[in-house]
Amino acid sequence: MDKNLKRMATMHRMQVTGLELFYKNGYYNTSIDDILKSLSLSKGAFYYHFQSKEDFFVSIVQNLVVRKVYSLLIEPIEGKENPVLAIEKCFENALETAEHNEMDFGFILSNFISEFNGKNTVISNYLMDIYKVWEVNLISILQKGKSDGYLDRHIDSEGVATYLISSFMGVRTLMVKGNCRNLRYKYMQQLRHYFKSIAQKEVA
Amino acid sequence: MDKNLKRMATMHRMQVTGLELFYKNGYYNTSIDDILKSLSLSKGAFYYHFQSKEDFFVSIVQNLVVRKVYSLLIEPIEGKENPVLAIEKCFENALETAEHNEMDFGFILSNFISEFNGKNTVISNYLMDIYKVWEVNLISILQKGKSDGYLDRHIDSEGVATYLISSFMGVRTLMVKGNCRNLRYKYMQQLRHYFKSIAQKEVA
DNA sequence: TTTTTTACCGACTAAGTGGTCGGTAAAAAT
């Protein structure tokens, strides 16, 4: 473990820069040379640490993307009392991050899912796995929300989760043109409308 | 006009095949040679009709994509009495088309918007123009829906349009993995929930 | 001290890439 420190450090640097460029320019539109140039490293270094461009990308997904999705989209809602408030807060946060044009990993996910669809099943599968983890966690907090009386017992948790993820991914796609602040505001307003429609109906 | 028939026919064939391949493999991952091979045409034919790969793509957007977005996403809701029902029907239709894996131009739009974001501003602008036309038309039918008493007068039509387009684009991104039928069903169910929350409140 | 392993270098290759250009057969214009 100790002796691997340098190895790990270099690999990590490559992965971070790789994700940055892949995210910015797309996988097929980013060459390994681009990444190496911006790190002042050589081809030899790359193929010493990774077997291929695909292997490299998979390692980025498994090391960086998975963890970020967890910390930004899953952990913030896990174990919270009120799922509606938790999800609202979490989405608003993520969209705000996106505004200051740091990487928002919900979008990175949908972005790459689009790019690899039909072109690379191996990578597509890794990406869909992350999506599924996100979905499962949303579903379980929604279920708990039903038991705890925050959500109408008749709603379909899976449907709600799908709808939430869809709208989030969609609004992020739209945010690529400017006007992010306004888009976020409008989106959050309608999200609250939607939540109202699936909230626990007050007993009259 | 008559003498241009052959010219037009060849250009159209190229555009149709081009869109098919660009949609399937992405713009940067589809070479002109790929398109020409599948048409048994030569480089000379291509550069006789189009100036460049970019010029070619723009012509596809302006000829094929614009028209399809109109006929599939705008005309079906234009002038309808009840905007809620019209939009529901229109979206359901588009998602069903997508299931039988024909091209769904709402998705094509979001797909290409993602791909060209930050890479090619010229093309990005053409794509955003189409999105804006779609948005404007949704807004105007929602406004009319308010006047006609189908929608709560307090809702923000722009916000609703944004939210509708977002969720649609998002669910289409998710539909790339199988299970489309189920996704569509869940999506439409939640869309109806949402519509309930912005419908005209009955006077008590 | 000698040997081996680690982490990296950079020239090279084969297969594309978008784009150019001289040519040409058939149709249209003269």
Added chain:
DNA sequence: ATTTTTACCGACCACTTAGTCGGTAAAAAA
């Protein structure tokens, strides 16, 4: 009948791509 234009061919060019490979300086192991 002759000329010109149209619509296309395909060899070719400069360049980029992912991936290979022989080499090497420094560190670790022996």
